[in-house]
Amino acid sequence: MVVLRWLDKHIEEVILVILSILTVVIVFFQIASRNLLNFSLIWAEELARYAFIWMIYIGVAYGVKRKRHISVEVLNMILGKKGNKVLDIVANILFLVFAVIVTYLSFLVLGKVNRVSSALSLPMEFVYAAPLVGMLLASIRLIQQIVSQVRNFNKEEEVTEEKVVPKV
Structure with missing residues (x-):
């Protein structure tokens, strides 16, 4: 149980x-x-590119976890506390729908791939x-x-260090 809790808290950061x-x-x-040595590593650019691709998609999950994705704050200024909570829930539901669709489509594409990379011969x-x-x-x-x-909808929000973001 401790391992699962640790993974839940840190898996994106570690990756x-x-x-x-x-x-x-x-x-x-x-x-x-x-x-310095006048030769090029054939596989280096390809591996760096693939690691970067993985960083992008794991970074999406990390941004969700830390609540750091870009948002438009105009409605937050207009709506009250309850309205902001509803808006946050609706935004997360819409993002979830998008993420599930991309996951499903990625699964379909993954089933059709049968190539290997040129330099690494990586599937x-x-x-x-x-x-x-x-x-x-x-x-x-x-x-x-x-x-x-949803659980904390009617509770007052506590201010934590993690949620305090300086306004620019």
């Missing part, structure tokens, strides 16, 4: 840190080998699985948020 470090190291060695299913995994994680995070928002 993003690993992929970021991998990308930086690969790109650094690629640049160093080109400029392309690995690359095409990024939207599926990222949007599935985002869907899970959205469901968690919607359940929490």
Whole structure:
């Protein structure tokens, strides 16, 4: 149970840190080998590209979890506290519908892929699985948020350090 709780809290961060470090190291060695040793690593650019694709989709789930996606705040200024809560729930439901559709379509596309990458000979299913995994994680995070928002609908919102965002 402790492991599941830890994974629920940190899985996106761990994956993003690993992929970021991998990308930086690969790109650094690629640049160093080109400029200092006069040869290019055939597989480096491809692996860095695939790691970046995975970072994008895992980043979507991370943004959902941290409530950091772009939003228009005009309606938040007009509506009261209850109206903002309703608006947040509706926005999350719409985002969930989008994430589920993308997950489903990604699953369909994944079933049709039967190629390998040119430099790594990596099955392309690995690359095409990024939207599926990222949007599935985002869907899970959205469901968690919607359940929490509905449960706490009539409660006063507590101010936490995580929710305080400086206005620019």
